[in-house]
Amino acid sequence: MPPRKNSRSHNVTIMDVAREAGVSPTTVSRVLNNQDHVRPDKRARVLTAMTRLGYVVNQQARSLAGGRSHVIGLLVHEVGVSYTGEIIRGIEEELVAAQYELMLYTTHRRKTKESTYVATLTRGMTDGLLLLLPLNPQAYLESLHQERFPYVLIDHQGTNEACPAVAATNRQGSYDATAYLIELGHRRIGFVTGEMRLGCAVDRLDGYKAALADHGIAFDPALVVEGHFQQPDGYAGANALLALPDPPTAIFASNDVSAFGVMDAVRDHGLRIPEDVSVIGFDDIPEAAHVHPGLTTVRQPLEQMGRLATRMLLRQIKDPEYTGERIELPTELVIRQSCQPPRAAREHTTVRRKRLK
């Protein structure tokens, strides 16, 4: 049996490559790192030797010697949801291009105090950190900032600090969705909030209120129910909304997942979507297109957010001068089949049409 890998067996090292190519290990290292001061022909010889020998760089040694680890960490709250999946897809794409690997950390994993946690993360294992929608990033940020460790916040703009982050135009997106509903003729629009400790949830509620105000519709607190971005929240919220003496003709859920809950509740009330109640979501996760009727929603460019954040992080890693920036990507209203004018407006339209004839 061949010796087990990772034991004391001999791997192909830059020494071997150097010998094969007739150069020094240093030169091989230079080629490896795409540095200058290597004559093209030597570079070529090194490259050939590498492929011939099947050389694979040892990241451990590389980073131990003071180079980069070529690994970035992703601190994520919840894996296994489309929202996260889409963002990771974007991250991975950039990482492949940059020859980087991804270390996955879930926030709920440890009970140890944050400082130690971050210390572990930053201690050589990774060159930088991507923080995906952390509930309370302050704990990490402080330590990260102090150590001048590269990081980028994804979809988190609620903090006052001027830290590197990429998010979407939550307020505007929410405004657009609400305005769309209003323009369809809806006047009583229910709203299911997201986790209000999150900036994006607050922004979405703000956008809703702003659109109402701009269209001269009084804000009715009774039409707002609190949720936490989960499907059951949408279900419960819509049930409450539909039980109102004067129920809404449309319901806006702060994310697609809770919109699915809303759809279930509407149907459980024996009502149809969109004939009886219009439903609109936020995010445009893949399921939004797969559900029936197709969910009209506000598209967040999740994948692109992941990409941009990664690019920003990578740039920080390469260039210590660059400290990142705050980017807001535009949202976009994706119209599918879950919304239409309310009954009253439709009848009105019919009447008008008849008159026109």
Place this chain on the structure above:
Amino acid sequence: MPPRKNSRSHNVTIMDVAREAGVSPTTVSRVLNNQDHVRPDKRARVLTAMTRLGYVVNQQARSLAGGRSHVIGLLVHEVGVSYTGEIIRGIEEELVAAQYELMLYTTHRRKTKESTYVATLTRGMTDGLLLLLPLNPQAYLESLHQERFPYVLIDHQGTNEACPAVAATNRQGSYDATAYLIELGHRRIGFVTGEMRLGCAVDRLDGYKAALADHGIAFDPALVVEGHFQQPDGYAGANALLALPDPPTAIFASNDVSAFGVMDAVRDHGLRIPEDVSVIGFDDIPEAAHVHPGLTTVRQPLEQMGRLATRMLLRQIKDPEYTGERIELPTELVIRQSCQPPRAAREHTTVRRKRLK
């Protein structure tokens, strides 16, 4: 400004700890690795020194020196779906206990040939690999096996090789679900398959057929439609099934996600669940409980599968003699609200009841 971490700044090393504790670096290393032959009092002194100095182990150095990297890799086909999320949850739990980190690899990321890919994975970065439902694991397995690199297959039993794997009793689970439907009185049961290149999909179809046969119901190929575990497959499949001259009274989807598609289709036909059509799924992902009506399904212990696989992998890493095993975890029928006896049977029951009176 403090120097940027990971640059040439001085980190606390075992040398520092050794000095502080008045022992040799080796002893510190022994404490670090929970090895024997260290007197309790010295161990205590080392531990104190560590916390006092805020020592954090450097994994890179550790694995470079021939020890373990304390990282395992997870090769996953699709992140961002509950199925994967649940399994990862289980993996993480075990990893935390073992002080291991998780490296995430997605199968679609690279176009480079598999051998190089695996070489990269196995080259020191990770101590072992978890393969989550790879479509064609052969490419990896061969190389892995050859290098005697620790790995465990999760939810993949279709290969003939006797390789370490943990899966669920797909065939039995499917049998149970079908039998349940039959016992409710259903005779025409539609079946939406999964991705048939996957062993688990084949097993589930087998279980369906076996249950039919055992209950003296002829297998009708017209009642089986092919899918790929996706929601639109369930939708299309159910549409086809319901358009049949003699449509099924119940539909069994090979996984919950496609069952959601089935539910949509049933409702789009103006039919109710479970009054008109019963629907049953497979997996028991969290959404199955959040949907309305609650989806009756076959529970796969996903989280536990992740845990067991991880434990098996960790054991392989620690003990080179142990080469792993094949484990099948039992599935369990979770009854919610999406199934009930078919109309005919219900009427029949009513009649019988009346007679009994």
Place this chain on the structure above:
DNA sequence: TTGAAAGCGCTAACAT
């Protein structure tokens, strides 16, 4: 443009 040499922080023989 190239190479020699000195570590990075740790583990693992091999002493003792």
Place this chain on the structure above:
DNA sequence: ATGTTAGCGCTTTCAA
């Protein structure tokens, strides 16, 4: 039970 020593594979001064 503990310490000494020699690397692991690479990057990085520094010198040529």
